[in-house]
Amino acid sequence: MVSSSLSSKRYTYIHESGSETRRGAIDIHHVIINRSRSTGYARLMGLAFFLVILGVSMYSFIEKDNPVRTLSWSCLLSGFFVVIQSRKLVKKESVIIMPTFGIQIETQYLSGKTVSRFIPIDKILKPMLVECVTPVTCYWSLSLFLRGEEQLTLVFKELRPSLKMLVPIWKALCTVISTDQSEIITEEKHVVSG
Amino acid sequence: MAEPKLRVLMVSDFFFPNFGGVENHIYYLSQCLLNLGHKVVVMTHAYGNRSGVRYMTGGLKVYYVPWRPFTMQNTFPTVYGTLPIVRTILKRERITVVHGHQAFSTLCHEALMHARTMGYRVVFTDHSLYGFADVGSIHMNKVLQFTLADIDQAICVSHTSKENTVLRSGLAPGKVFMIPNAVDTAMFKPADVRPSSDDVITIVVISRLVYRKGADLLVEVIPEVCRLYPNVRFVVGGDGPKHVRLEEMREKHSLQDRVEMLGAVPHSRVRSVLVTGHIFLNSSLTEAFCIAILEAASCGLLTVSTRVGGVLPDDMVVLAEPDPDDMVRAIEKAISILPSINPEEMHNRMKKLYSWQDVAKRTEIVYDRALKCSNRNLLERLSRFLSCGAWAGKVFCMVMIIDYLLWRLLQLLQPDDDIEEAPDINFCN
Numbered sequence: 344m345v346s347s348s349l350s351s352k353r354y355t356y357i358h359e360s361g362s363e364t365r366r367g368a369i370d371i372h373h374v375i376i377n378r379s380r381s382t383g384y385a386r387l388m389g390l391a392f393f394l395v396i397l398g399v400s401m402y403s404f405i406e407k408d409n410p411v412r413t414l415s416w417s418c419l420l421s422g423f424f425v426v427i428q429s430r431k432l433v434k435k436e437s438v439i440i441m442p443t444f445g446i447q448i449e450t451q452y453l454s455g456k457t458v459s460r461f462i463p464i465d466k467i468l469k470p471m472l473v474e475c476v477t478p479v480t481c482y483w484s485l486s487l488f489l490r491g492e493e494q495l496t497l498v499f500k501e502l503r504p505s506l507k508m509l510v511p512i513w514k515a516l517c518t519v520i521s522t523d524q525s526e527i528i529t530e531e532k533h534v535v536s537g
Numbered sequence: 538m539a540e541p542k543l544r545v546l547m548v549s550d551f552f553f554p555n556f557g558g559v560e561n562h563i564y565y566l567s568q569c570l571l572n573l574g575h576k577v578v579v580m581t582h583a584y585g586n587r588s589g590v591r592y593m594t595g596g597l598k599v600y601y602v603p604w605r606p607f608t609m610q611n612t613f614p615t616v617y618g619t620l621p622i623v624r625t626i627l628k629r630e631r632i633t634v635v636h637g638h639q640a641f642s643t644l645c646h647e648a649l650m651h652a653r654t655m656g657y658r659v660v661f662t663d664h665s666l667y668g669f670a671d672v673g674s675i676h677m678n679k680v681l682q683f684t685l686a687d688i689d690q691a692i693c694v695s696h697t698s699k700e701n702t703v704l705r706s707g708l709a710p711g712k713v714f715m716i717p718n719a720v721d722t723a724m725f726k727p728a729d730v731r732p733s734s735d736d737v738i739t740i741v742v743i744s745r746l747v748y749r750k751g752a753d754l755l756v757e758v759i760p761e762v763c764r765l766y767p768n769v770r771f772v773v774g775g776d777g778p779k780h781v782r783l784e785e786m787r788e789k790h791s792l793q794d795r796v797e798m799l800g801a802v803p804h805s806r807v808r809s810v811l812v813t814g815h816i817f818l819n820s821s822l823t824e825a826f827c828i829a830i831l832e833a834a835s836c837g838l839l840t841v842s843t844r845v846g847g848v849l850p851d852d853m854v855v856l857a858e859p860d861p862d863d864m865v866r867a868i869e870k871a872i873s874i875l876p877s878i879n880p881e882e883m884h885n886r887m888k889k890l891y892s893w894q895d896v897a898k899r900t901e902i903v904y905d906r907a908l909k910c911s912n913r914n915l916l917e918r919l920s921r922f923l924s925c926g927a928w929a930g931k932v933f934c935m936v937m938i939i940d941y942l943l944w945r946l947l948q949l950l951q952p953d954d955d956i957e958e959a960p961d962i963n964f965c966n
Contacts (some may be wrong), residue, residue, distance in 0.1 A: 352955065474590040474959070478603050479621040481590075481629060483957070505957050 356508040370440040391421035433501040470516035541576035548648040549638035552581040569897030596964040614643040628956040662692040678705040689907035694826040695846030719891040720831040727837030727880035728812035741814035746777030751820030757861035760790045774802040811836040835887040837880020
């Protein structure tokens with residue numbers, strides 16, 4: 344059941360929760376790229392065409408004798424580039440929160456492939472919203488601080504949804520983690536006193 | 538919390554964890570502006586592992602942008618490479634004024650150029666004096682001329698510095714404000730119990746032992762003073778290439794028990810060294826603003842100094858020409874007026890004269906003046922560059938036109954609405 348959704352120019356955020364609002368219901372958050380299957384391929388084709396033209400014009404300045412050979416090499420290389428890049432086209436990324444059990448992070452590609460990773464609940468120390476700075480831009484990302492790992496784990500590896508979409512997911516994660524951690528503390532108190 | 542009145546972006550290659558005068562200045566000024574209710578964000582390059590967004594005291598947000606520094610902590614100058622990240626930061630933080638620091642910082646020049654292209658108000662502060670004659674200075678002065686041709690307001694830290702900046706860049710003197718640096722009087726306090734000046738008078742010198750700081754003068758002055766006054770001893774803190782000359786001087790005149798060499802003194806320990814003395818000696822040949830003499834005066838020491846930028850009241854300093862005989866005469870005068878000095882009273886006067894809160898208020902006035910400047914369109918701005926020189930003017934115009942076109946291209950590829958604004962995070966004090 345879709346309980347809320349947010350839409351921006353590039354991404355759509357959909358929140359599905361269980362039909363009853365009881366503790367232990369599975370929470371699913373999706374972030375979907377707003378583009379049809381064809382737009383992604385069209386962009387790559389356009390880029391490949393540009394590369395072919397560039398290759399031909401570059402070679403025609405350097406090697407004037409055999410334009411057919413350079414054209415065929417350019418087409419081959421650009422075709423290769425299209426195939427490689429199309430595997431990376433993402434359709435949707437999801438976070439499935441299973442309270443007291445763990446979370447599953449899934450990435451679904453346009454080619455139909457799905458990559459998923461399961462993280463048990465006791466491995467997560469804290470979810471956090473981090474500002475990532477690159478040499479050309481700065482964006483918000485949701486990361487997990489995991490026990491025993493030095494690097495933060497990104498929840499959304501390929502997509503960059505806006506802060507408005509990340510905040511409800513972060514809050515849901517915090518609630519689940521804090522419930523789990525307070526249960527652990529209560530259990531430990533029982534063990535100590537009992 | 539109320540909406541901040543001004544949103545300032547401080548840009549410089551020089552910021553903490555690097556340590557120095559410019560870094561200190563940016564930090565203290567930012568803290569005082571935050572206290573006045575403005576929002577301040579600092580942009581600098583990444584230092585080793587320290588990259589990304591960090592928050593400092595009072596909610597000061599620092600962007601350590603991962604551009605590799607290439608020489609003397611300066612970012613590699615790519616002219617247009619920093620345009621995307623500068624645009625992103627300006628839009629995210631909803632900046633109104635961009636304040637660049639230090640003429641030697643490439644990141645500062647690039648950021649100011651991009652900010653001007655995008656129509657933001659721009660202020661520049663120059664912290665150092667530079668020459669005119671050598672190749673490096675000539676090129677840097679040309680770059681400075683380019684940046685300052687289109688600036689809204691400029692700030693210099695002393696009258697000496699203002700003269701130097703105006704001559705180097707051809708900027709109209711009316712646009713340059715003079716706001717002196719301040720000193721952290723809370724940190725530099727006199728000793729609770731002043732060392733007695735009856736038996737031994739201690740003269741403290743703390744500076745880098747390089748030519749520009751007058752280390753050669755020290756080599757002449759110290760033996761002469763030791764000969765004239767048997768009860769004077771020297772404490773020399775700092776390190777540098779001229780260290781060897783001072784050691785030789787000690788050996789030659791057998792002054793090992795009267796001249797103590799401390800080596801490099803970390804800034805946190807400077808105060809503890811200063812309070813052991815009665816007189817502070819500064820022999821710099823040239824300095825835009827000598828904070829060292831302010832720190833010494835704040836600790837209650839009488840200062841003997843060459844005529845450098847940075848003013849102390851007449852009764853707190855004895856000035857001298859950068860000539861050994863004149864400096865010895867000045868030290869003699871200082872020793873004679875030493876009994877009338879009251880360290881606590883000096884410290885209190887320094888607190889009133891040089892405070893960072895005062896600097897922040899004066900800087901606020903400069904920002905307000907900058908905001909009132911009218912926004913010129915591209916063609917009017919290009920005409921300012923043409924006056925920079927026969928060839929240089931045309932080159933500068935080309936650079937600005939390409940910057941403008943690149944900015945428009947970026948707006949097509951990533952529209953302004955796509956850049957998400959960062960929320961202001963309030964830290965409760």
